Amino acid sequence: xxxxxxxxxxxxxxxxxxxxxxxxxxNVPKGExxxxxxxxxxxxxxxxxxxxxxxxxxxGVVTIDGQPIKTYxxxxxxxxxxxxxxxxxxxxxxxxxxxVLDNVELPLLYRSGISGSERxxxxxxxxxxxxxxxxxxxxxxxxxxxxxxRVAIARALVGSPEIILADEPTGNLDSVMGEEVMNILLDxxxxxxxxxxxxxxxxxxxxxxxxxxxxxxxxxxxxSKVYNQLQTV
Amino acid sequence: xxxxxxxxxWKVLLRRKFFTFISLFGISITLMVLMITASFADYLLGAxxxxxxxDRLLYVSRLKMSGEGFVMNTSPGxxxxxxxxxxxxxxxxxxxxxxxxPFNVYVNNRKIDLDxxxxxxxxxxxxxxxxxxxxxxxxxxxxxxxxxxxxNEAIRDNYFGKGTKALGKSIVIDRIAYEVVGVVENxxxxxxxxxxxxxxxxxxxxxxxxxxxxxGSFEAILMAHSPGEVDKVKEEFYAAVNKAVIPAKDAxxxxxxxxxxxxxxxxxxxxxxxxDGPVNLYQFAAWVFFGTLFFMLLPTxxxxxxNISRIMERASEIGIRKSFxxxxxxxxxxxxxxxxxxxxxxxxxxxxxxxxxxxxINNSGIxxxxxxxxxxxxxxxxxxxxxxxxILSGVYPAYKMSKLPAVAALKGGVR
Numbered sequence: 001x002x003x004x005x006x007x008x009x010x011x012x013x014x015x016x017x018x019x020x021x022x023x024x025x026x027n028v029p030k031g032e033x034x035x036x037x038x039x040x041x042x043x044x045x046x047x048x049x050x051x052x053x054x055x056x057x058x059x060g061v062v063t064i065d066g067q068p069i070k071t072y073x074x075x076x077x078x079x080x081x082x083x084x085x086x087x088x089x090x091x092x093x094x095x096x097x098x099x100v101l102d103n104v105e106l107p108l109l110y111r112s113g114i115s116g117s118e119r120x121x122x123x124x125x126x127x128x129x130x131x132x133x134x135x136x137x138x139x140x141x142x143x144x145x146x147x148x149x150r151v152a153i154a155r156a157l158v159g160s161p162e163i164i165l166a167d168e169p170t171g172n173l174d175s176v177m178g179e180e181v182m183n184i185l186l187d188x189x190x191x192x193x194x195x196x197x198x199x200x201x202x203x204x205x206x207x208x209x210x211x212x213x214x215x216x217x218x219x220x221x222x223x224s225k226v227y228n229q230l231q232t233v
Numbered sequence: 234x235x236x237x238x239x240x241x242x243w244k245v246l247l248r249r250k251f252f253t254f255i256s257l258f259g260i261s262i263t264l265m266v267l268m269i270t271a272s273f274a275d276y277l278l279g280a281x282x283x284x285x286x287x288d289r290l291l292y293v294s295r296l297k298m299s300g301e302g303f304v305m306n307t308s309p310g311x312x313x314x315x316x317x318x319x320x321x322x323x324x325x326x327x328x329x330x331x332x333x334x335p336f337n338v339y340v341n342n343r344k345i346d347l348d349x350x351x352x353x354x355x356x357x358x359x360x361x362x363x364x365x366x367x368x369x370x371x372x373x374x375x376x377x378x379x380x381x382x383x384x385n386e387a388i389r390d391n392y393f394g395k396g397t398k399a400l401g402k403s404i405v406i407d408r409i410a411y412e413v414v415g416v417v418e419n420x421x422x423x424x425x426x427x428x429x430x431x432x433x434x435x436x437x438x439x440x441x442x443x444x445x446x447x448x449g450s451f452e453a454i455l456m457a458h459s460p461g462e463v464d465k466v467k468e469e470f471y472a473a474v475n476k477a478v479i480p481a482k483d484a485x486x487x488x489x490x491x492x493x494x495x496x497x498x499x500x501x502x503x504x505x506x507x508x509d510g511p512v513n514l515y516q517f518a519a520w521v522f523f524g525t526l527f528f529m530l531l532p533t534x535x536x537x538x539x540n541i542s543r544i545m546e547r548a549s550e551i552g553i554r555k556s557f558x559x560x561x562x563x564x565x566x567x568x569x570x571x572x573x574x575x576x577x578x579x580x581x582x583x584x585x586x587x588x589x590x591x592x593x594i595n596n597s598g599i600x601x602x603x604x605x606x607x608x609x610x611x612x613x614x615x616x617x618x619x620x621x622x623x624i625l626s627g628v629y630p631a632y633k634m635s636k637l638p639a640v641a642a643l644k645g646g647v648r
Contacts (some may be wrong), residue, residue, distance in 0.1 A: 054556060054639040075560045082558020093553045093643065097244035102237060109237055110558035116236070155557070 001030040001163060001195045002051055007060035009046050009218075020046045022218045024060070030162070033189040033196045035206040035226075038215035044199040045167055047215070051197060052085050052165045053077045065162065082110050086156030088185075090168035092148040094140040100127065100151050101136040107159040126154040130184055146177030153184055157194070164188065166198040170205055182208060235570070242571040246578075249543065253575075256539050259532035260579025260622065261586060267525065267618060268587035271611045276423045276603065278497055283360035283420060283427050288460040289325075290359070291467065291494040292426055293318060294452040297509060298479070298487035308332055309492060310449025311435070311442035317477050323462065323469045324455040328355040331438060332450045333429045336406050338392065345391050348428070349406060351435035357383075359456045360427055367400045367415035374414075375434040382411035383432045385419045387602065406431065407439075419602035426452065426500075428602075445480040447490065455494060463496065470494040529622060536572075536626035544568060544634045551634055552642030561635035568634060572627030573620065580619030584612070 009021040021043045028034050028051075036044050049055035050062060053069065062069045064084060069077075086107070087093075094103050104123040108114050114122075127133050130150040140148055149169060156164050166185065170178035182205050188194045198209065206212050207226055214222040246253045280287045296309040314329045321327065330352035338345050357369030362383075370381045382404060384392075389399040403410045411433055420428045435442065435451075442449065455470065457463045474492055495503055499512040506517070544551075554564060584607065591605040607615070 049640050052556070054643070075562070078555065078558050078560035078563075081556060087556045089643070093549060093556075095241070095550050095553060097241050097248065097550075098237075102240065105237075106554070107557040110554075110560075110563065159558075 001032070001065060002026075002028040002197070003063040004047075004051065005061045005063070007047075007050060007057045007062070009043070009050065009055070010058045020218050021050070021057070024220055026213070026220065026223075028163075028195060028197060030195055031189070031193045032211060033186070033209040034198070034211045034213065035209040036197065036199045036213050036215060037201065037203070037206050038221075040201075042215040043218040044215055048165050048167050048197065048199050051163075052087060053081055054087075078110070082107060082159065084162050086159065086161040086164045088149070088152050088156050088164060088166035088169045090171040092140070092145075092152045092172075094148055094151055094155075096140050098139075099136065100132065100138050100140070100143070103140065103151055104154045104158050106155060111159065122158055123154070126158040127151070129157065130154045144177070145173050146180055149173060149177070149181050150184065153181065153188075157188060157192075161194070163195045163197070166196060168199055168201060170200065170202060178202070178205065238567050238570045239574065241567075242574045245543065245547070245571065246575065249546075252539055252543060256536055256575055257579045257582060259535050260576050260619075261582035263529060263532045264580050264583030264615060264619060264622070265586040265590065267528070268583060268607060268611060268615045269590055269605075271614060272587070272591060272605050272607055273423075275611055276421065276605055277425075278501060281424070282418070283362045284424060284497065285361040286456070287497045289457040289463060291324075291455040291457070291463060291470070291496060292452065292500045293455065293470070293492060293494050294426060294500060295493065295503070296447060297491040298447060298483060299489045299491075300487040303486040305448055305487065307448040308450050308452055310444070310446050311451045312445050312449070312480070313447040313477070313492075314451055314453045315443075317473045318453045318455070318470070321455065321466070321469050321473060323457070323466045325458045326355055326359050326456045327453060328359040328456075329353050329435070329451055329453045330356050330427075330432075331435060332452065338404065338406055340392050345388070347388055347406070347430035349431045349433065350427075350429040351438045352432050353435055356432065359454050362417040362420070365416050365418060366398065367413065370414050370434055375436055378436040379434055380409060380411045380437070381414045381434065382406070383415040383417060384413055385417055385430050385602075387419050388430045389413075389416050404431070406433075409437070421603040422601045423603060426454070444482075446482050447477075447479065448483070467494050529625075533622065533626045536622075537629050540568075540572060540627060540630035541633060544630045548637060548642045548645050551637055552639050552644075555639035555642060565631040565635050568631040569624060569627045572631075573623040576619050576623030576626070580615065580622075583619075584615065 004024050004026040007021055007024040011018040011020055024047065036047065038044050046055065050057050056072050064080060101120065101123050104126055105119045108119040108122060124133060124136065127136060130153050132147060132150050132154065135143065135147065143151065169185065170181050173181060185196055186208060189196050200206050209226055212224055212226050213220055284290060293309060293314065296307055296313065298305045311329065319327055330350050333348040333350050336347055336349055338347060354370060354372040354375050365386060369383060370379060374381050384399065384404065392404055393399045393402060399413045399416050401412065403412050422428045455466055457466045477490055479487060479490060491509055493503065495512065498514060502508065502512050502514065502517045551564060588607055591607065595604055
């Protein structure tokens with residue numbers, strides 16, 4: 001589904017050069033739930049941003065769904081992001097000026113040929129999936145952290161993307177809320193076959209996924225199958 | 234999509250009330266001034282009664298004579314106009330009339346100020362006055378030094394009493410009793426060439442108007458057969474003027490004569506720019522254009538600045554939208570729409586303010602008989618101005634925003 005080949009990311013300033021990612025080779029097959037762990041600043045989020053085409057690698061190739069990304073033209077990247085990828089961020093990143101329903105509809109706005117009523121229908125279905133169908137007309141600041149993250153997940157899945165990239169989705173939540181959000185992601189992966197890549201600091205959450213990659217100083221240091229996942233669900 | 238843009242635009246406006254106020258204040262005041270100026274210009278230069286066919290009228294209103302150490306700028310005299318302008322063949326009609334003379338008249342021990350013009354009878358053919366009573370005076374009236382007068386409604390109401398018929402009654406001006414033969418609707422003072430309160434045959438003027446000298450207190454309007462023939466009339470006019478021989482009385486001091494037949498706009502530009510030679514209307518248009526642009530520059534820069542702050546404040550939203558499939562171009566359109574909404578609201582406020590100010594001016598009586606209003610043309614231009622203003626002040630911030638990388642935007646943006 002996603003293949004990263006010889007990815008490097010270097011941040012260059014006048015004075016210093018910081019290597020954020022070095023020699024990353026990674027293949028995420030379709031339907032896999034992969035978690036990425038590592039200390040802060042090790043390049044996890046940078047990796048996720050490159051996978052999601054939000055950031056451009058300094059060298060190397062990203063291949064999504066068998067299609068290598070050769071040019072990084074804004075319009076083409078926007079189209080791929082819209083069709084194939086859904087994002088879930090640690091700090092939810094909801095638009096505070098829009099209602100829950102409008103927030104969830106947002107990715108569909110950039111897809112041609114979807115009427116307003118169809119958008120609303122799909123957004124309501126997505127909110128139903130995350131158990132928030134009663135909150136459609138609320139605004140983000142009227143919701144708890146867990147609810148906000150569920151709205152963010154509904155927004156990520158409303159366009160039926162093949163990949164969801166989640167950057168510490170439970171990082172701002174207490175354990176109960178975190179569990180709830182994690183279960184939604186697990187359901188999406190198991191029931192709908194959505195490929196999920198999740199960056200996390202939480203070992204317990206990582207243990208619920210299929211595969212765990214650890215990073216250190218911009219380099220991948222381990223890649224292992226998680227064997228106890230079935231028992232923890 | 235548009236509904237979503239409108240929704241968010243409205244929310245953003247409400248969220249930062251002070252910024253919104255500053256923006257709207259700048260836009261509405263600027264547009265108000267422009268709309269009032271446009272309304273003034275329309276009133277001054279537009280085709281309104283009595284100069285409804287201004288596109289085929291030429292004004293001979295100023296005359297300049299110069300010689301060694303002498304310069305005289307004045308109105309043309311009757312002698313000059315009668316000798317060199319009246320014989321012209323190309324115009325459909327020609328009228329000669331005086332500048333306005335202020336007089337006081339008294340009724341029941343009450344003083345009434347009025348402005349009077351001495352005119353020929355063609356005046357009523359060339360110009361389009363609306364008669365509410367009676368008819369204009371005739372050529373025979375002029376030739377026989379008829380003590381007849383056409384008055385406006387204001388003088389009728391003031392002198393004879395509101396609603397009283399004035400026809401056949403007499404009004405005493407400068408100790409001469411004139412019989413009212415016609416009453417016309419009030420002409421605003423902004424019609425500088427034709428405005429007056431009363432008009433009498435020029436033969437009644439006390440000065441020796443036939444004296445052979447070029448300067449004086451008259452002017453002429455030449456009416457071409459059609460707007461397309463205006464140039465032909467001008468050509469004949471200048472040919473006649475070039476042949477003019479300065480009369481002996483003037484020739485002692487002056488040897489050069491300059492007089493023009495100007496369209497209404499040329500007449501205005503000549504007056505404002507104190508231009509002696511031919512009037513370059515393209516140059517004037519360029520001045521107006523760049524002047525307006527300069528006037529709009531300050532509020533535009535202010536708005537650009539506010540817009541940049543506004544947009545950059547919303548860096549996170551930009552990042553979110555980019556993450557979920559918005560291209561930079563889509564976002565540019567979104568922010569332009571938002572800006573247009575802001576400017577249109579500002580425009581609407583400006584329109585209301587302009588209407589209010591014009592009403593105040595109308596009611597104040599600063600310019601007699603004015604009824605300034607924002608006509609559909611002025612409104613249409615103002616609307617276009619709003620759109621132009623909105624795009625002008627929104628393009629740069631939107632462009633700057635569109636260059637923001639998604640990752641940086643999500644982190645709160647970098648400037």
